[in-house]
Amino acid sequence: MLSKFYDPLLTLVFPHACRVCGGSVENFADGPACSSCWENTRVFDGSETLCSKCGAFLSEARSERVVYCRRCDDQSFDRAFAAGFYENALTASVLNLKREPFISKRLKSIFIKRFEQSDLNRSEVIIPVPLSSKRRLERGFNQAEIIADVLSKATGLSVDSRSLVRKIHTPVHRAGMDRKARELTVKNAFEVKRKNLINGKTVLLVDDIFTSGSTASYCAKVLKKNGANEVFVLTLARAD
Numbered sequence: 260m261l262s263k264f265y266d267p268l269l270t271l272v273f274p275h276a277c278r279v280c281g282g283s284v285e286n287f288a289d290g291p292a293c294s295s296c297w298e299n300t301r302v303f304d305g306s307e308t309l310c311s312k313c314g315a316f317l318s319e320a321r322s323e324r325v326v327y328c329r330r331c332d333d334q335s336f337d338r339a340f341a342a343g344f345y346e347n348a349l350t351a352s353v354l355n356l357k358r359e360p361f362i363s364k365r366l367k368s369i370f371i372k373r374f375e376q377s378d379l380n381r382s383e384v385i386i387p388v389p390l391s392s393k394r395r396l397e398r399g400f401n402q403a404e405i406i407a408d409v410l411s412k413a414t415g416l417s418v419d420s421r422s423l424v425r426k427i428h429t430p431v432h433r434a435g436m437d438r439k440a441r442e443l444t445v446k447n448a449f450e451v452k453r454k455n456l457i458n459g460k461t462v463l464l465v466d467d468i469f470t471s472g473s474t475a476s477y478c479a480k481v482l483k484k485n486g487a488n489e490v491f492v493l494t495l496a497r498a499d
């Protein structure tokens with residue numbers, strides 16, 4: 260018999276085992292991880308020092324100065340923010356979102372709070388990082404669009420998931436892939452279809468994870484080439 264919590268749209272049946280520690284998830288709002296694994300997941304709250312451009316973690320203590328990691332100098336976006344580190348509950352949530360179009364209530368609230376802290380409300384349109392049509396078909400949805408919808412509902416900003424497209428099907432980024440290899444796979448992969456909707460706009464690009472920044476940078480580059488004024492990036496997690 261199906262549990263009364265069973266939702267046919269969700270394979271994440273509740274109650275279930277925490278995808279991080281295997282313990283029991285007591286609260287549905289926590290999604291794929293238990294509350295103690297959430298407590299062991301570092302989220303950014305403004306008390307730390309991050310690179311003022313790419314959001315790389317620089318130190319635990321807050322610096323009053325504007326600081327840059329300098330590794331992101333060549334990247335084309337203006338500012339990038341993530342809700343927290345790609346670890347524990349955030350890793351479980353990002354991996355789960357690749358399997359099913361579901362974002363837990365806990366992650367939504369962390370993500371929206373990060374948006375509010377980051378002074379991103381001057382963005383004019385949210386653009387999810389696109390998947391190639393082949394991968395979108397395989398997966399059935401684009402996880403970045405699910406994140407964009409969550410943000411749109413909370414902020415009232417509109418989502419444009421059609422103006423930026425990924426024309427080349429690139430292999431899934433493997434953990435062992437180095438920075439250079441990743442960059443080669445995304446270079447020239449993006450294209451703007453409806454230039455008039457991008458021209459003069461401040462764009463908020465959203466994605467599940469920020470790794471080397473190359474995907475966001477190539478998206479930003481093509482958006483700016485087509486007239487975008489500024490490009491900000493907001494992701495659920497950052498890997499390095």
Ligand SMILES: [Zn+2]
Pocket residue numbers: 277278279280281282292293294295296
């Ligand atoms: Zn756990």
Ligand SMILES: [Zn+2]
Pocket residue numbers: 310311312313314315327328329330331332
């Ligand atoms: Zn940086």
